[in-house]
Amino acid sequence: MPLTAQAFDLARWLSQEAPLIEAIGRADFPARLLASLFAAVPIDTAFIVAHVPGRPPAMLEAGRVLPERREEIQRYLVGPYLLDPVRQACIEGRRGLLRLADIAPDRFQESEYYRSFYVSHGLADEVDILIDLAGTGGLALSMGRLAAHGAFDEVELATLRAIEPLVGAAARRHWGTSPVDGEGTGQALHRQLERAFERFGDGCLTEREAEVARLILRGHSSKSVAHELAISTDTVGVHRKNIHAKLGISSQGELFSLFLASATASGAA
Template identity: 35%
Template sequence: MKHDTPCASYPAITDRMIVSLIELLGRDSFAADLADILEQQFGHAHFHIFLYREKLAPAALASRPNPIAYARGLENYLNYTYVINPAYRAYRMGKPAGVYMISDFIQNDSQAILDEHDVDVHIEDSEPIGYRTPGWPKNMAEVIVLVNLPNNTVLDFSFLSPLGSRQTLDAKSSLERLFPILNAVVLRQFAVSPNSLDAENTLSGQEDRFHDFGGNVLTVREREIAQLILIGHSSNSISLNLRISLATVKSHRRNIYSKLQISSQAELFSLFLLHLK
């Protein structure tokens, strides 16, 4: 039996594909082989399987195409900018397993700051989350599949396609249909070969550094707002999330900039990345 997709031109999820996933069970090369199957099925411009673990920086279990064209961008993400990435923050907040758009993790509007500095984060209004790691592909939409493993770690399957393309929504719909099978196969693989879904120790995690940024000069509320800015929230979004007025948010932002002796959102990102390093 074939499963229909929302677009006739989009590859169907066939029984053959499902069998191929099941045949991966027990392989030491499970992550790499799974990446090959998903890349062939969905044909995205870029695809990654990230591993999120407590107290450690993320690891990339597989990336396609391989080798990737933006190695510096991936390295920056794995070492530093992951800590403010909405998908990683969703993991930290205990987001349920499932299929998401990156925009599901962050509510933003078009009022992004246009300042751009050649540092570890570029502030770009064309990006879905308002910033981009240098070396990372520009103007990409992301479909994210989260799978929760029993050892309190999470796999993040990231499918990148050009912003505004029909491929993104078609893939999300197909992945939602595939998810119960993909989730079951991954969990079974973890049961029979947990080491195949692990990685060599990476850098120590930056979570504590994320939460103590500005702690010596900012109030608790100001630090909370600074953190929301760093993960991509606009002033309007912060107002909605914290249930405070927009005027109050703007007042807090002015105080944050003044206390940190900066004048723009780009400088806030720069200062935060220096804090991590």
């Protein structure tokens, strides 16, 4: 079926997607859940991730990820997820249907993270259904559209909002409060990566410069950094110059590369 806007018939969708409820508790439920979303609106690529505090993201369903994005997803799971605004929103308790633009910092689309994990494979828009897990983090059902097919329109967003309560209830019934089992290496790796992020620039940058660097990595503009740290934009500009000089870099892309190298080294330790 071509990716074109259509009038959405909720009653028809409910009658056709009743097997979603029957799949609760079965191994095929995650795939069935994404199939139901694809039946409601045109989507190019989608996956389900659990974001639990103190643990790395857990990929629960990746069968609808475009082949050309699979390597990108694997790279995401070994460190760059620390810069992911969707993960931040899940951990902070945001819930419901949200566009990436509603979650991300003000200059996120100019960040190297965005260029590396969205633009590089032609992704033009993303919406996420964030689902609560009784205070233990949340699930992100991430749905993307390629530039060739355009952004999600208001009709499609309204459709996703209409089915979100049922989708969320089914997901909570299936996964309960513990979509991620065990502790061990996952938590240990996450702690290493978090320490690498928090200590990024140690021995080279001042504490305030390191704070500025971390916010820049997450996609904040100088104005947003100034707001977050309660300092002036001129002061942020001075910190940025110092960061570049001390790290021997001249661009945000090089800053991102240094962070990736640091995260990779921590993951391999």
